[in-house]
Amino acid sequence: MNDISIESAEPFSRYRDAQLFVGSDITDGAFAEIRDILFAGRGFDLDGYKDRCIKRRIAARIRTLGYRRIEDYIALLESDDVEQEQLLEALTIHVSQFFRNPSTFSVLEEKILPELLRRRRGEGEVKVWSVGCAGGEEPYSIALLFDELCGSNDQVSILGSDVSADILKKARSGIFESHRLVEVPDPVLAQYFSREGVRYRLDARICEKVRFYRHDILQDRPFTRVDLILCRNMLIYFSRQEQERILRALANALAPEGLLVLGRAETMVNESRELFTCVDPVERIYRKRDEVTP
Ligand SMILES: C[S@@+](CC[C@H](N)C(=O)[O-])C[C@H]1O[C@@H](n2cnc3c(N)ncnc32)[C@H](O)[C@@H]1O
Structure with missing residues (x-):
């Protein structure tokens, strides 16, 4: 009887202790x-x-692992590669959707992408x-x-990068849960996606148009001569100082007059304002200033 009550009390007290473990319990040293x-x-690098x-x-x-003492967790992390990977996953938030903030994609479709295609006509590809x-x-x-604008010709090169290798694996699979597709118009859904149980598979012809790379924006060299960069809903996780550093790196990655799209809650900070002119303040679209040189 005693054994049973000790057994049943243990998980509960562990749960209660674990509940108490919050961010402010992590000292600067830990x-x-x-x-x-x-x-x-x-x-x-967590610093930025x-x-x-x-x-x-x-x-x-x-809390998820049920640890009570930060020292024990640090010992695990030090000795276990898998936990290091799991912690990285827990630190990076991968929320996204097709056509997230649809009005931004309307401006891209009606103004920005046609402008890029016109500019590049006969002179290589548009790089996104x-x-x-x-x-x-x-x-x-x-x-x-x-694909809607210019069909399946090869004028366009699209790169996707992320620091998380796991999420890139998902990206390459081209298979999506339905909640990622709520903003996809019905005709587009019918034309480009096929249903597989509760999920949807994107047409292989579209998947092949995007190349994915593992790339850490804080540490790896940026791509170069890009015509359009989308950097949305990522800057918000960084300190202002790192945001400024990233925006400068993105300015250097852009071709002359290249365009940058930020997320709705993001904006230029400090001296990065001097690197861009604002094209659309609502949709957070910016153009690299002519005089910016790498
Ligand atoms: C909230 S998602 C944004 C997805 C998409 N851009 C959007 O707006 O829907 C933020 C992404 O930034 C990635 N990320 C975080 N730190 C990064 C870094 N240092 N370098 C590259 N990607 C990073 C995360 O892994 C995550 O997938």
Whole structure:
């Protein structure tokens, strides 16, 4: 009888203790240890991210595992590659949707993409880069728009990059849950997707138009001579200082007069304002200034 009550009390008390573990329980010293382990083991640098966001997510991971003491979790992290990967996954949020913020995609379809096609006519391809592309919904949305605009010719090169290798695997599969497709107009859904049980498969012809790369915007060299960069809903996770550094790197990645689209909650910070002129303040579309040189 006693044994049973001890057994049943144990998970409950563990749950209650674990519940108490929150971001502010992670001291600066413990945070620095976790940062060093991830940097040494995975080459991932936590420094540029907003501290509070990251601490909250580390605490959530620790609660999920049922650990009570940060020291125990750090010991696990130090010795276990798999946990390092799992923590990285827990730190990066991959929420996305096809045609997320549809009005932005309307402006892209009606003004920006036709302008890029006109500019490049006869002179190589239009190059598009989706930074922090998560499951590929964003670069695939661009591929769908180009397919409608200019069919299956090879004037366009679309790159999608993300720091998470796992989410890129999903992106390459071209298979999506239905909640990722709520903004896809019915005729587009019918023409380009086929249903597989509760999920949808994107037409292989569109999938082939996007190439995916694992790329850390804080550390890896950016692509070059890009005509259009979409960097949406990723800057918000970084400190202002890192946002400015990323925006400068993106300006350098753009071809002359190249365009940049940020997320609805994002904007230019500090000196990055001098690198771009604003094309559409509502949709957060910016053009690289002529005088910016790499
Ligand atoms: C919320 S999603 C945004 C997806 C898409 N751009 C959109 O707006 O729907 C943010 C993505 O940024 C990625 N990310 C976070 N840190 C990154 C880094 N240092 N380099 C590249 N990608 C990063 C995450 O893995 C995640 O997939």
